[in-house]
Amino acid sequence: MKPEPGAFFLYGSTILPECILILGLLIIFMIDLTSNEKNTTLLYLISLTSLLGTSMILFFQLRTESIISFSGSLQTDSFIIIFQIFIILSSILCIPLSIEYIGCTKMAIPEFLVFILTGTVGAIFLCGANDLVTIYVSLECLSLCSYLLSGYTKRDIRSNEAAIKYLLTGGVSSSILVYGFSWLYGLSGGETNIQKIVNGLLNTQMYNSPGIFAALICITIGLASKLSMVPFHQWTPDIYEGSPTPVVAFLSVVSKVAGMALATRIFNSIFIYSANEWKLLLEILAISSMILGNLVAITQTSMKRMLAYSSISQIGYIIIGLVTGDLNGYASMIIYIFFYIFMNLGTFACIILFSLRTGTDNIRDYAGLYAKDPLLGLSLTLCLLSLGGIPPLTGFFGKLYLFWCGWRTGFYLLVLIALVTSVISIFYYLKIIKLIIYPRNEGINSYIRAYIVPPSFETKNSIEFSMLVCAIGSIFLGFWISPIFLFVQEALKLSIFFS
Structure with missing residues (x-):
């Protein structure tokens, strides 16, 4: 050539x-x-x-x-x-x-x-x-x-300990994923390119074989582990x-x-002819993630562990856009991921700043934060409310479009469970916000009680700068969701999925 x-x-x-x-x-x-x-x-x-x-x-x-x-x-x-x-x-x-x-x-x-x-x-x-x-x-x-x-x-x-656990679990999930890839390699006649695998599976008529189902199970498990989906x-x-x-x-x-x-x-390239199977699998994983993630998050006493279970539930919401399988669903998924970046990183910026100033990430130590550090308390409140989907913040508009796309494509059970678990998530976010607003001295050491930062809206370090950027994004990005949605749709039409 x-x-x-x-x-x-x-x-x-x-x-x-x-x-x-x-x-x-x-x-x-x-x-x-x-x-x-x-x-x-x-x-x-x-x-x-x-x-x-x-x-x-x-x-x-x-x-x-x-x-x-x-x-x-x-x-x-x-x-x-x-x-x-x-x-x-x-x-x-x-x-x-x-x-x-x-x-x-x-x-x-x-x-x-x-x-x-x-x-x-x-x-x-x-x-x-x-x-x-x-x-x-x-x-x-x-x-x-x-x-x-x-x-x-x-x-x-x-x-x-975290590195060792991450290495072991990550290695196991990668092994399962590669095992699924090996099934695809064998069933397609020795191909590794995605388009050639699809053509090979069609030529060998293996799309209805038990082997393709084994590949689907292994790849789903590998990806679900990387995405922190239950179980x-x-x-x-x-x-x-x-x-x-x-x-x-x-x-x-x-x-x-x-x-x-x-x-x-x-899923949309290799398993395009097994759409019903992988959509059912992802729907089960998404429902499990939303229910367990939100319920266990209520019981947490550490901010970082609470956000861990919150992130598990958030990936369940994002999966709704994936299983719809149409242009609007993908656009809503992409937009929610975009909003999630600001909401989640804004929350982590607040946690980092608080831990550097106090040396703790225990939820009870955030009591009275609004009076002690108004800028940090306000930013954390707005980011948590946006993660919970409280209107008119950014997270509300992201979830609204995501759930609407899931409902109009017929995933009624998935959307209903997402709505119920979103209400549950608001409970533990509001529990933290209540602590931030109302001071409490019981069980808090003297150093935390003495922690006071004078009110100021001038950024003193890079963490505060990122915190303010993410907090502003968590507030105002939702007001521009319609032009963002149209822009993403026009961009996706140039993709191979919709060409």
């Missing part, structure tokens, strides 16, 4: 965003090797510059037609680019959260930034991976960085509680965005 002129530059542009990130982490790595005095400002500036440069290129590529490059290993279209932009946005918001935290905990800065950028690169490649081998390598790139980041505070026993969620609370809080904030959004992009492409 004769190569077309300019094809190299065309294919090279598809991985230009990833190349910029790789260049940024290599520069940080070289500075760490060659310089004795670490200029922390320069390292953060390099990482943020590479992320911003990547996001600008992705925005320019957003309206491009679908491109398959590198012998079918990678695919680029508007659907994939939207998820890649979300990953970059999450990393841009997470890095400021880590600046003060790393300074207080005396962690090594260059390695931390290298792991963050490497995990981001793996997540971006995972969104566009079009080959089983590329999917697995990208997934492990993200997973290995996640394991290392979880155990980054080496002197903390809880962090070491494959057991690792999530311990990892949330033991890992450094900026790492938890990064993992809570980046892993979900990349996992949802991968799940959407696999």
Whole structure:
């Protein structure tokens, strides 16, 4: 086959965003090797510059037609680019959260930034991976960085425990996922490319065989474990509680965005002729996640463990958009993920700031926070209310569109359970907000009682800046949901799913 002129530059542009990130982490790595005095400002500036440069290129590529490059290993279209932009946005918001935290905990800065950028690169490649081998390598790139980041505070026993548990459970789930891939490889006649697997399954007439059902079960289990869906969620609370809080904030959004992009492409490409089966499986997992996540969150005394179970329930809501299988459902899923980034990271920013000032993340220690630290108390209140879906905040409009799309496609039971569990989630969010508003001195040590920050709306550090950005997004983004919805729909129409 004769190569077309300019094809190299065309294919090279598809991985230009990833190349910029790789260049940024290599520069940080070289500075760490060659310089004795670490200029922390320069390292953060390099990482943020590479992320911003990547996001600008992705925005320019957003309206491009679908491109398959590198012998079918990678695919680029508007659907994939939207998820890649979300990953970059999450990393841009997470890095400021880590600046003060790393300074207080005396962690090594260059390695931390290298792991963050490497995990981001793996997540971006995972969104566009079009080959089983590329999917697995990208997934492990993200997973290995996640394991290392979880155990980054080496002197903390809880962090070491979290890293070991994450490594063991992550390895098991990856093994099950690869076992499902091996079924697809054998049933399709030795193909690893997604499009060729579909054609191979059609040619060999294996779509109705027991083997394809075994592959579906294994892949669903592997993806459900990565997405923290019940009953494959057991690792999530311990990892949330033991890992450094900026790492938890990064993992809570980046892993979900990349996992949802991968799940959407696999189920709607490879298992397109088994739609009823995988939709039923995901519906059962989503219902289990919403019920158990919200009920167990009520009993938690740690903010980080409460958010762990809250995130388990949130992935159940997001799955509603996936199982609809139409343009509106995907658009509502994407919009809710976009809103969730701001709501969740805003909550984590408040937790990080409070823990650095008080040394605790126990829920009871937040009593009277509104009087002690008005800016922090107000921001945390707004983010929690938005997560609960209280109107007129952003989370309300996100859930409204998501549930409406699920209802109009016939998933009545799923939407009804989502509505009931959303009401349950409001209960434990309001329980925390009640503590924030009303002071209580029983059972609180003298240091927490003496904690007072004068009222001020000027940002004193990078954590407050990210907190304010996320809080503003949690309040006002919902008012622009109609133009955002139309924009996402127009972008998705250029994707291979709707072309």
